[in-house]
Amino acid sequence: MIRNIVLSAIFFSIYPLAHAQIAADVKLFIERSFEFIDSNTINTQNIDSIKNWLYTNSANSNSVDDVAPLYTEVFKRLNDHHGNLQYKDKTYGWKVPLKNANAYIKKRLTEEKSVMSMVLKGEYGYLRIPGNTDYAFKKVDSIASDIVDHINKINSPNIKGWIIDLRCNTGGNMYPMMLGLKDFIGDEVVFGGFQNAKGKPTGKWEIVSGNMLIDGIYLQRTSHLNRSIPSTVPLAILTSSYTASAGEMTAISLIGRPHTIVIGETTANYITAVQGFKINVNAAINLSTDYVVDRNKKVYTNSIVPDREVVGGDNFDEMLKDEKINMALNILEKKEFYDN
Structure with a gap:
């Protein structure tokens, strides 16, 4: 017992000395950032030890400029590769290498910037929806309406099923993508949401009387379908290792609807909701705060794992030679898929 008391006394005498060596503005910055981390991160383990590590490695630092790069390791220790520190126009975060980097899709990411639609085999509607950069929520209606316009171009009584291709969807704003696909998602349905690390619901995605609400916010679009699409129409969702963030959430908005299957590769695992918190005029910290x-x-x-895995075999130039599309068509053509 005496030994425990002595050791504790030594520990608590060293800890303040380490803090005392840090400049006041650096200490304030660390404390402020960890107030947000403590209150909001979904990765709640080892926060005190991470904070102590940062203090130890910030000893003798005279400026936040020296400390900011250390947040790369902070996010690694938090196991948060979706969040980051934004400081003086620089970003400090931790990125996880993709499990299966798809060279073909990686190359096509620079080319696939617009929605693409066509009819395959005369009976199956195909939509390829890329990510977007509408982080300021200024193009929600235009992006959603563009998706609707593409649906209208190919929708007809002959269409028996649909393929929604999210292989090049690296994220952005999920709102317009879900809004554009609202008719596929269903009606009078809670189709997703968020919950925090304690399992408490923190947001709800729903469609009520034809209106989409995300976390209680009504989303509206100015364009409408010329021909309705049953919410039970058979649907295949295509994913790649580059399907990420809002692209993953768009896939989740459709998962679980009747006659729906996910085909392709395990997604990128940027599936958490991220919120930003202002530390000071020069800095903000973005944290993964909720699970989907x-x-x-x-x-x-974690990532979305496809119902049917197809790794590689992508071919956007000759669609009927694309292995993921062929898997989707083979499934959509089976009567039992419609009957399930």
Whole structure:
């Protein structure tokens, strides 16, 4: 017992000395950032030890300029590769290498910037929806309406099923993508949402009387379908290792609807909701604060794993030679898929 008391006394005498060596503005910056981390991160383990590590490695630092790069390691220790520190126009975060980097899709990311639509085999509608950069929420209606316009171009009584291709969807703003696909998602349905690390719901995605609400916010679009699409129409969702963030959430908005299957590669695992918090005039910290939940209450703490895995084999130039598309068509053509 005496030994424990002595050791504790030594520990607590050293800890303040380490803090005392840090400049006041650096200490304030660390304390402010960890107030946000403590209150909001979904990765709640080892926060005190991470903070102590940062203090130890910030000893003798005279400026926040010296400390900011250390937040790369902070995010690694938080196991948060979706968040980051924004400081003086620089970003400090931790990125996880993709499990299966798809060279073909990586190359096409620079080319696939617009929605693409066509009819395959005369009976199957195909939509390729890339990511977007509408972080300021200024193009929600125009992006959603563009998706609707493409649906209208190919929708007809002959269409028996649909393929929604999210292989080049690296994220952006999920709102317009979900809004454009609203008719596929369904009606009178809670089709997803968020929950925090304690399992408490923090947001809800729903469609009520034809209106989409995300976290209680009504989303409206000015364009409409010329021909309705049953919410039970068979649907294949295509994913790649580059399907990320809002692209993953768009896929989740459709997962669990009737006659729906995910085909392709395990997604990039940027599936958390991220919120930003202002530290000072020069800095903000972005944290993964919530997990995504689908309509069946499944919580996604990791990537989306496809129902049918197809790695590689992508071919946007000759669509009927694309292995993921061929898998989708083979499934959509089976009567039992419609009957399930």
